[in-house]
Amino acid sequence: MWTVSTIISLLAALIPVAAIVYQFRNPPSVASTDAEKEEEDEKPKTIMQPARTDLAPPKDDPFTLEQLREFDGSSTDKPIYVAIKGTVFDVSHKRETYGPGASYNLFAGKDASKALGMSSLKEEDATPDYSTLPEAEMKVLNDWHDFFSKRYNVVGKSFMRYCRRLTL
Numbered sequence: 001m002w003t004v005s006t007i008i009s010l011l012a013a014l015i016p017v018a019a020i021v022y023q024f025r026n027p028p029s030v031a032s033t034d035a036e037k038e039e040e041d042e043k044p045k046t047i048m049q050p051a052r053t054d055l056a057p058p059k060d061d062p063f064t065l066e067q068l069r070e071f072d073g074s075s076t077d078k079p080i081y082v083a084i085k086g087t088v089f090d091v092s093h094k095r096e097t098y099g100p101g102a103s104y105n106l107f108a109g110k111d112a113s114k115a116l117g118m119s120s121l122k123e124e125d126a127t128p129d130y131s132t133l134p135e136a137e138m139k140v141l142n143d144w145h146d147f148f149s150k151r152y153n154v155v156g157k158s159f160m161r162y163c164r165r166l167t168l
């Protein structure tokens with residue numbers, strides 16, 4: 001006959017068993033030395049894609065901003081390009097990120113350096129002129145350039161169609 005106290009004793013006995021099973025399935029960190037622990041802390045804990053080791057040698061084909069616009073992802077048979085500080089990156093393998101309707105489509109087919117530096121997703125900030133960025137935002141922009149350089153092939157250089165007026 002199962003009495004309440006038998007059931008309670010049984011449950012109490014099961015708790016340590018469950019704890020052992022849990023430990024077995026989710027083993028704690030094996031890092032024991034300080035160096036090992038430090039190395040574990042340095043592992044990137046990020047949702048961003050990892051850096052690549054198979055990038056092609058960079059090309060420096062020239063693109064005007066007008067030409068860049070063709071590569072905004074609206075045509076499925078053309079690659080998608082994003083330019084940062086004049087470096088044109090081929091982001092085609094991330095169509096789900098940069099293609100039409102995707103979160104970062106505003107960066108596609110243009111040089112949106114200013115918006116990247118400002119951490120802005122506003123269309124009006126997506127322009128190539130980053131000369132007004134303060135130092136902290138310049139660092140953000142440079143970090144993005146670095147991020148893209150390690151993940152996307154460089155297919156060329158973009159430049160402004162009209163040069164800024166020279167002041168003498």
Ligand code: HEM
Nearest residue numbers: 047048049091094096097104107115116117118119120121
């Ligand atoms: C609450 C705010 C934000 C959240 C939760 C967020 C989240 C994310 C996530 C999950 C990814 C990875 C997407 C993927 O690999 O496909 C990503 C990528 C990215 N984010 Fe954000 N983001 C935010 C704000 C911003 C802002 C303000 C900017 C403006 C500069 C930005 C720029 C980017 C860019 C350029 C990538 C693409 C990196 C790549 O090519 O792999 N994000 N973001």
